[in-house]
Amino acid sequence: MAAFAALACFAAPAGAADFTQGMTSSGSTATIWFKSSVATTWVDIHYQVNGGPQQNLRMGYNSGAARYEQVVTGVANGNTLGYFFTYNNGAPAYDSARFTATVGGGTTTPPPAASGTICFYEHADYQGASFCGDADNSWVGATWNDRVSSVKVKSGYQVDLFDDINFGGRTLTLGADTPNLVNVNFNDIVSSFRVRQGNGSVDLPVGSGVMTIKLVNNTGGAFADNQVYWSIIGYDPSSKVLSHVDASGRLVPSALADNTAGNRLAKNGTTYSNYFNKLSDAGWVSIPKIDSGRMFISLGSPMFIKINTAGDGRLGFAGPDLNNPTDPNQDVNFEWIEFTVDNSGYHGNTTRVDQFGFPLKTRLLGKDGYDRTLGENASRAQIFADFEALPQGEFRALVQRPYRIVAPAKGQFGTGRAQGNYxxxxxxxxxxxxxxxxxxxxxxxxxxxxxxxxxxxxxxxxxxxxxxxxxxxxxxxxxxxxxxxxxxxxxxxxxxxxxxxxxxxxxxxxxxxxxxxxxxxxxxxxxPANYYAKFWHDHSIDGLAYGFAYDDVRSKSTLLEHPTPRGMIVTIGW
Structure with a gap:
């Protein structure tokens, strides 16, 4: 006779067992039993004899023994029973670990806890059935396809999850244990994954600031590093004064005189401030805390930004105005990222609220292993072609080749324009x-x-x-x-x-x-709907985009936040 009891592998590590279970045998009959210690009203048994066809049956309740039982007949000494349970604890249902028992043999033990580089679990909080992987897997198989709800990641590694086989479809990168994929919009959709060294191995320089921002030129040769420009403008959180971050990471107060300084920019007879750095000269910067910051990125030319005095007497700046046909930035390829770095960490996003100039991806890395990337997942040429093929013809006119696709109210949907009453x-x-x-x-x-x-x-x-x-x-x-x-x-x-x-x-x-x-x-x-915004969700990682000003309502925007940021990698596409 063989009998044993074990903790269910889905029980919380610090919690009590949900059940005990075992198998007893006598002659040609075996009885698998399950005794619950939680609110269970039904139990299903899934068993195989000697690896044969799996039987799936609802177990009967033995009130005398206060347990659920399933009788298996026609067995003999030495036969192996492999089985697991599905049971409820109130409303939720759970799958147990898989167990084995030998008829007439000794005590069996449940399989060891999941162990490996990346471990995948059927339920949230690392509950239910599990499996682990140490290498890339182009398909998790029929048993696990669209079944993963939580993931454990070994220190020093990260995993790229894909919602299609062969590393296709949407993707999510994890660099730390993630107890609930619902919270990151990736529950029950994993079909393939890649395993790689974690962000600790990412080439991310370290400076004296709060975090590093590193820029990567991924324009495929369209623009050399000395044709990629960046600047950061925002407000000093202590003095509340408009400032810019220089290449060394210092927060430097801005001044009206910057418009006419020795390094000023000029266009069409007007001079402008020049806070821009070339990627070839400064590929990264360690930034301090900053409020309402903007990182401007442009290709082929720096942007022309005027420092001015706001209505309240404070210094401000005039960014690009796409409603002004004479704006000096109309013929410049540009983008920006909005962010704040404060006592609670990094909070920032890319934006399509005004326009699209070229693809951007932002990868935020945390000191605790957090690793997430958001942004467009297509090339600039593909994005332009797809937008010009939109079935909603009224939106196609928002394409302003060769520079950008403008937001609706910046184009034909503005006041007095063809779609002004859309x-x-x-x-x-x-x-x-x-x-x-x-x-x-x-x-x-x-x-x-x-x-x-x-x-x-x-x-x-x-x-x-x-x-x-x-x-x-x-x-x-x-x-x-x-x-x-x-x-x-x-x-x-x-x-x-x-x-x-x-x-x-x-x-x-x-x-x-x-x-x-x-x-x-x-x-x-x-x-009618904002199909401009929909387009960006359809062409972005995880379906997240900032397509209109309130696209953060119900957490659908490209907002990235983390309390202990290590750095951010900005990938500039074309």
Whole structure:
């Protein structure tokens, strides 16, 4: 007779066992048993005799023994039973580890805990069945395809997960244990993976600042390093003064005199500040803390940025103005990254809110092994070609070859332009619909209930008074640019306005239940919609993009954050 008890491998390391189990045999009959210590109301057994066909059966409950049992007949001494259980603990269901027992033999033990370079688990928090890998795998096999929910990564390594076989489709890079792939938009979709040395082996120089930013020229020879320019402008968090980061990583206060300094830039008879460095001279910089920073990147020419005095008397700067046909940057290929580095770490993103000039990828590395990359996953030529092939013809005119693709309100969707009233009929439908019925949606800030009263959309929060307003119908430009009556009022009104603006852009109002407003698969079901924004989600890693000002609503933007940043690698594509 063989009998044993074991902890389930999916139990939390510090928790009690979910069950005990074992196998007893007598003559030609074996009984596999399962005794739960949690809220179990059913148990399925999956077993094989001597590696034969797998049987999948619902186990019966033996009230006398207070356990679930399955009788297996026709066995003989020396036969091997391989089996595992599926059982519930309340609502969730779990798969156990796989066990073996020998009829008439000695005690068996469960398989050892998962061990290897990269270990994959069926459930969150490293629960359920598991397997490990030490090398690239172009397909995880039918058993594991679209089944991984958590991953453990051995120190010094990282894994690139792919949602298609042969390292295709969307990708996610992990450099540390990840207990829940739901949180990073990659649950139950892994089909292949690559294993490599972790970010500790990444060539990332270290300076005296908070973190390093390294730039990589991936333009394929279109631009040499001495034709790639970068600068960083932002605000000193201590003095609140506009400043720029020089090549040595110092935060240098800006001045109006920088427009006429000895190193000034000039174009069309006007002079400009020059905070730009060539990649050939400075390929990385160790940056200090900085508020509202922008890293400008340009190809072939530096950008022309004027230092000016803002209305409050503080220094500011005039970046590129795509609505101004005489702006000196109209014929410059440029991009930028928005970020802040403060006491809680790095917070930043690439952006398509105004335009696309060339592909960018940002790879944020943490001191704890965090490693994530976001950005476009196609070449510039492919992006231009795909955009010009959009089925929504009104958006194709946003292409302004050879320099950029502009955001809708910077092109034909601007005031007085051909598509200037693009959303007007949809707005009318929304106002009409919710004049007679309530719109109820939940967000991180609470649950909001709204109804159109007169010409205003008026909301309450969490059952409180109706005192949160969208005053009047928004315009097409207000929807696209998060402006006007979709960007006014108190902090709670701004929350409502952001949610409604995002719902307009994604065409969620009326047709999509608010319970699905966080589900990317429900977005853009029909027009009118911001197909410019949709395009960037379709052409970006993990489907994340900043296609309009409120694209961060429900965490769909390219925001990268980490409390202990080691550095960021910016890859400049073409």
């Amino acid at each position: 959303f007007a009929s949809y707005v009318d439908q929304v106002w009409s619909r919710y004049a007679g019925t309530d719109l109820v949606f939940s967000a991180e800030a609470g649950t909001f209930r709204g109804r159109v009263i007169g010409n205003d959309f008026v909301f309450s929060k969490d059952g409180g008074p109706q005192n949160l307003y969208i005053r009047g119908k928004p315009t097409t430009q207000g929807i696209l640019e998060a402006s006007g009556n979709l960007a006014s009022g108190n902090s709670q009104e701004l929350v409502v306005q952001a949610q409604i603006a995002a719902a307009f852009n994604r065409h969620l109002l009326i047709s999509v239940d608010p319970s699905q407003w966080s589900n990317s698969a429900a977005y853009y079901p029909a027009g």
